[in-house]
Amino acid sequence: MILDDDQKLIRRILKGDRSSFEKLMHQYNKRMFNFIYRMVRDEEVAVELTQDFFIKIYTVIQKYNFQYKFSTWAYRICYNLVIDHVRKNPVYVDSLDQNPLTRKQLARTDQVVREDGFSVLEKREMSDYIWSVVDRIPEKYRHLILLRYQQGLKYDEIAGVTDLPVGTVKNRIFKAKDLIRKEISQDGMSSQ
Amino acid sequence: MECPPNETLARYSEKSLNTVESALVRDHLIHCEACRGRVNEFNAVDEGLSRPRMLTPPLEIEKSVLRRLFPVLPTYGAVFAFVAASLLLLITWIYVYFDFANNSLIQAMQVTSNRLFRLMGGLIQGISTIFSGVYAGFKAISKLLSALTNINLPGEIILLGIFILTVGTVFAASRVFPRKQRGQSQSRAL
Numbered sequence: 326m327i328l329d330d331d332q333k334l335i336r337r338i339l340k341g342d343r344s345s346f347e348k349l350m351h352q353y354n355k356r357m358f359n360f361i362y363r364m365v366r367d368e369e370v371a372v373e374l375t376q377d378f379f380i381k382i383y384t385v386i387q388k389y390n391f392q393y394k395f396s397t398w399a400y401r402i403c404y405n406l407v408i409d410h411v412r413k414n415p416v417y418v419d420s421l422d423q424n425p426l427t428r429k430q431l432a433r434t435d436q437v438v439r440e441d442g443f444s445v446l447e448k449r450e451m452s453d454y455i456w457s458v459v460d461r462i463p464e465k466y467r468h469l470i471l472l473r474y475q476q477g478l479k480y481d482e483i484a485g486v487t488d489l490p491v492g493t494v495k496n497r498i499f500k501a502k503d504l505i506r507k508e509i510s511q512d513g514m515s516s517q
Numbered sequence: 518m519e520c521p522p523n524e525t526l527a528r529y530s531e532k533s534l535n536t537v538e539s540a541l542v543r544d545h546l547i548h549c550e551a552c553r554g555r556v557n558e559f560n561a562v563d564e565g566l567s568r569p570r571m572l573t574p575p576l577e578i579e580k581s582v583l584r585r586l587f588p589v590l591p592t593y594g595a596v597f598a599f600v601a602a603s604l605l606l607l608i609t610w611i612y613v614y615f616d617f618a619n620n621s622l623i624q625a626m627q628v629t630s631n632r633l634f635r636l637m638g639g640l641i642q643g644i645s646t647i648f649s650g651v652y653a654g655f656k657a658i659s660k661l662l663s664a665l666t667n668i669n670l671p672g673e674i675i676l677l678g679i680f681i682l683t684v685g686t687v688f689a690a691s692r693v694f695p696r697k698q699r700g701q702s703q704s705r706a707l
Contacts, residue, residue, distance in 0.1 A: 343587060346586075347579070347583065350579055350582060351579065354574050354578060354579060355571060355573065355574055358572065358574035358578065359569075359571050359572055359574075362572060368575075372574075372575055372577065372578055375574065375578050376578055376581050376582050376585070379578075379579075379582045380582060380585060380586065383582075383586055448564070448565075448568065449568070451561065451564070451565050452564070452565040452566075452567075452568035452569075452570070453570060454565070455561070455562060455565030455566060456565065456566070456569060456570060459566070470566065473566075474566040474567065474569060475569040475571075496524075499523075499524050499527050499528075502527055502559065502562050502563075502566075503523055503524075503527065505562045505566075506523075506527075506555070506558040506559055506561075506562050509558060509561060509562070510558050
């Protein structure tokens with residue numbers, strides 16, 4: 326059986342090599358922290374949940390099945406941990422319908438003054454604006470957008486992590502993108 | 518061709534349609550400004566989503582996980598302090614038990630003509646003097662404690678208590694100030 330880099334590390338962890346666990350943790354820390362942070366929107370909680378995630382990984386690592394990709398298994402654990410937390414502690418933010426924060430407002434917030442308005446906003450600003458809209462879409466769409474675009478998972482991997490059929494994953498991601506599109510359209514903006 | 522549904526336009530934008538579907542949409546877009554606008558919007562969404570801003574996680578995450586999973590071993594300083602405190606306790610007990618300060622052998626060694634014996638006798642006498650001072654201190658604390666609380670603790674028990682307290686403090690300090698983890702940067706940037 327050919328093992329990938331993650332699986333080689335896990336083999337060493339199972340033999341009691343602490344430094345391999347440190348390496349694995351270092352590799353996944355940024356990804357998991359950012360996923361959790363975007364879901365809970367509270368740095369302190371994100372730090373705690375990221376720590377709980379790594380503790381959980383270490384305590385159940387002997388249950389990992391080498392036939393599957395480690396990252397999918399890890400994301401599944403992280404996803405369950407975060408979803409569990411979010412459902413017990415709902416995050417109340419302005420929905421898209423209640424208080425739409427326009428790109429113009431965001432530009433003003435960032436003290437970006439443009440003579441010809443939104444059409445000349447830089448790509449970075451446009452991206453930040455779109456991700457701020459992601460923060461306000463319903464949770465059932467948000468985590469799929471995060472897994473797809475922030476974490477770079479494929480549709481079938483997302484289906485494996487979330488236990489949803491691939492068709493549902495694709496459909497919800499489309500609906501999420503359509504929600505975001507309508508939001509930027511309401512502001513009268515497309516990049517072209 | 519009628520205007521395709523938004524889902525088709527979204528899939529066209531992310532280039533996931535097959536060649537035939539893609540060609541049909543492309544032909545439609547040539548003469549439909551509304552659909553072109555929607556495709557542009559989907560393009561903007563895709564482009565924006567492809568650049569997520571990633572935060573650098575705080576250093577405390579990895580440190581705290583390691584602390585929780587692998588409790589920090591005592592530092593070399595703590596081990597040294599433990600050994601030194603044990604030795605101190607042992608020598609004091611020997612001194613108290615054999616009463617070295619008044620031992621005739623030690624006194625005889627000090628008056629002998631052999632220089633080495635005189636040196637050893639003087640050294641043992643010196644150490645004995647220090648220990649008798651320390652021991653007298655503990656006895657004084659014992660008397661004071663007895664006068665204040667009516668609890669009569671011998672000096673040896675107080676010495677043992679102080680020994681345990683010292684070792685406990687050293688171990689606690691080694692947990693509070695663990696050795697630094699290697700290979701971690703201090704930056705926290707966007």
